[in-house]
Amino acid sequence: MDIIPRTIFELLARELGQSIIVENRTGGGGTIGATAAAKADPDGHTILVNSSAHTVIPSLFPNASYDTARDFSGVIPLGRLPNVLVVDPSKGYKSLRDLVVVAKAKPGSITYASAGMGSATHFSAERLRLSAGIEGVHVPFRGAPEAYTEVMTGRVDFFFGALTSALPFIRDGKLQALAVSTPERASALPDVPTTLEAGFADSDYTFWVAIFVPAKTPSAIVEKLHQQTRKTLQDGGLQEKLTTLACEPMVMSPAELDALVKKEIAANALVVKAANMKV
Numbered sequence: 001m002d003i004i005p006r007t008i009f010e011l012l013a014r015e016l017g018q019s020i021i022v023e024n025r026t027g028g029g030g031t032i033g034a035t036a037a038a039k040a041d042p043d044g045h046t047i048l049v050n051s052s053a054h055t056v057i058p059s060l061f062p063n064a065s066y067d068t069a070r071d072f073s074g075v076i077p078l079g080r081l082p083n084v085l086v087v088d089p090s091k092g093y094k095s096l097r098d099l100v101v102v103a104k105a106k107p108g109s110i111t112y113a114s115a116g117m118g119s120a121t122h123f124s125a126e127r128l129r130l131s132a133g134i135e136g137v138h139v140p141f142r143g144a145p146e147a148y149t150e151v152m153t154g155r156v157d158f159f160f161g162a163l164t165s166a167l168p169f170i171r172d173g174k175l176q177a178l179a180v181s182t183p184e185r186a187s188a189l190p191d192v193p194t195t196l197e198a199g200f201a202d203s204d205y206t207f208w209v210a211i212f213v214p215a216k217t218p219s220a221i222v223e224k225l226h227q228q229t230r231k232t233l234q235d236g237g238l239q240e241k242l243t244t245l246a247c248e249p250m251v252m253s254p255a256e257l258d259a260l261v262k263k264e265i266a267a268n269a270l271v272v273k274a275a276n277m278k279v
Contacts, residue, residue, distance in 0.1 A: 004209055005049045007241050008078055012232045029118060029279065031057060031064050038066040042214040044221035048072065052120060052208050055264035059272040060118045060279050069265060074257030075211040076226045078233070079247035082186040083124040083160040083207055085195070086175040088151055096178040096198040099158065103134040110136040113147035113159040117279055120207040121147070123268070124160035124181040126275040128195050131203035151175065162207070163188060163246040181205045188246050208250055210257060222254055 002024060009020040025033030030053055040046035057068050066072075085096065093099050103110040112129070114122035117140050129136055139156050141147045144165055150156040152174050163186055169175040170189070179195045180186045183204045195203040211229065213222060232238065233249070242248075252260065271277075 001049070001051055001209060004078055004242070004245060004247055007245070008229070008232060008238065011235060011238055012229055015228050015232050029057065029061055030054065031061055031066075034068075034072075035065050037212070038071045038214060040214055042216035042218070044213060044217055044225060046214070047075070047225070048212040049078070049209065050212060051210075052123075052206065052264065053118070054210075054212070055261055056118050056123070056268050056272070058265050059269045060277060069258075069262050071215050072212040072261075073215050073217055073222055074252075074254050074261060075213055075222055076229045076233075076254065077208050077210040077250040077252050077257060078229075079242060080182065080206050080208040080250040081245075081247055082163045082189075083120060083181040083205065084163050084166050084170070084177050084186070084189065084192065085124075085128070085158055085160050085179045085181070086148075086151060086166055086170065086177055087158045088154040089173065089176040090154060091157070091176075093176065093178060096193070096195065096200075099178060100132045100134060100200075103132070103136060108135045108137065110134060110158075111139050111156045112136050113150055113156045114138060114140045115144045115147060115161075116140050116142065118272075118277055120205070121160045121162070122277075123271060124205040124207075125158075126271055126277070127181075127205045128160075128179075128200060128203045130271065130274055131195070131200040148175070160205075167246065181207070186246065187243075187248065209247075210250075226254055 006022055013020045025036055037046055037048035057064050087093055112125045144161055147159045151159045170177050177189055177192045179198055180192055
C-alpha cells in the first residue's frame with residue numbers, strides 16, 4: 001500500500017509535470033485517510049490510493065462518515081497482488097486438500113493467522129474456510145511478521161500472506177506454499193495451484209490497489225488521470241520493478257473499477273456476516 005504507489009508515482013509525476021506528495025494517513029481500518037480524500041476539493045489534486053479493503057468498509061464500519069460507492073469515483077487499478085496460503089513444511093501437507101481433510105477430521109482444531117480483522121489476509125482465509133466447510137480459530141496479529149513467525153514455528157496452522165513478503169520464506173524452505181488466492185496462478189509461483197483449482201468454488205480473493213478521487217471530480221480530469229497512469233504503467237522499467245514486488249497488471253477502465261467496487265461491497269457483506277466478523 002505504500003511502496004507500490006511510491007514506485008509508480010515517481011514516474012507518473014514526470015508524466016504529469018508536477019510533484020506528487022504521498023501522505024500516509026493510517027488508522028480506523030483506512031477510514032481516516034479515505035474520509036480526508038472524500039471531503040477534499042474534487043479538482044483532481046487530491047487522490048486516494050486504497051486497496052480491496054476499501055470495499056469492506058461498509059460492512060465492518062457501517063458508521064463511517066462516507067459512502068464507499070457513492071463518494072468516490074474509480075480512476076484505475078495499479079495492480080493486484082496474490083495472497084499465498086503458507087504452512088510449516090514439517091506439518092507434512094502435500095496439498096491444500098490435505099489441510100482441509102485434517103481440519104474436517106477435528107472440527108475447530110485448525111488455527112489460521114491474519115494481519116488483522118477484516119484485512120486481505122483475513123478475507124482470503126475466511127473465503128476458503130467457508131467454501132471448504134471447515135471450522136477453525138482465527139488468530140489476528142498486528143501485522144504479517146508475527147503471523148509468519150507463528151506459522152514457521154508450527155504454533156499456528158496456516159496464513160494467507162501477501163506473496164511479496166512470503167516469497168523469501170518459501171524460497172528458503174522455511175514455509176511451504178499450498179495455494180494462491182487469485183483466480184489465476186501467480187507468475188512468481190507458477191507451480192502452486194489456486195484455491196479454485198484445488199476444488200473450492202468461490203474461495204478466491206484478489207487483493208488489489210487502485211486510485212480513486214472524490215465523486216464530483218469532473219470526468220475529464222478522471223479520464224486524464226486514467227490515461228496518464230495507464231501510460232506510466234506500460235513503462236518497461238516500471239513493469240520490472242512491479243514484477244519484483246509480485247504486483248501483477250489489472251487493466252480496467254474507470255467505469256469497470258466502479259462496477260468492481262459495487263460488486264465486492266455486496267460479496268464482502270456476505271462474508272462478513274457468515275464469518276461473524278466484528279471490529
